Amino acid sequence: MDEEVAQFLADLIDLGFEYRLQQLYQRFEDGQISLGHLANELGLGVRDLYAALESRGLATSNIGARRPRADAAKATPGAA
Numbered sequence: 001m002d003e004e005v006a007q008f009l010a011d012l013i014d015l016g017f018e019y020r021l022q023q024l025y026q027r028f029e030d031g032q033i034s035l036g037h038l039a040n041e042l043g044l045g046v047r048d049l050y051a052a053l054e055s056r057g058l059a060t061s062n063i064g065a066r067r068p069r070a071d072a073a074k075a076t077p078g079a080a
Contacts (some may be wrong), residue, residue, distance in 0.1 A: 017042070021052070032060050 024041050027033045033041075039049040053060050 025053075025058060028062055029059070035060065035062070 021042060024038050025032065026033065028038045035049065036046060039046045042049065042052075045053065050060050
């Protein structure tokens with residue numbers, strides 16, 4: 001039973017990380033934050049973040065980023 005609980009908790013942590021990654025990646029993709037900031041918020045080094053993004057098939061550059069959505073600008077403190 002202890003192994004089941006440990007596995008459940010590990011899965012829960014993984015889901016939380018994936019959710020936070022998706023939230024922050026959206027901001028990165030919109031050009032609101034840098035790759036370094038994204039890595040820092042996730043507690044990763046930039047090299048580890050590169051590997052994490054590439055393993056998920058996500059771009060590691062936001063050059064030519066989409067313009068921030070109007071609703072995203074309203075939700076970001078200090079945004080005009």
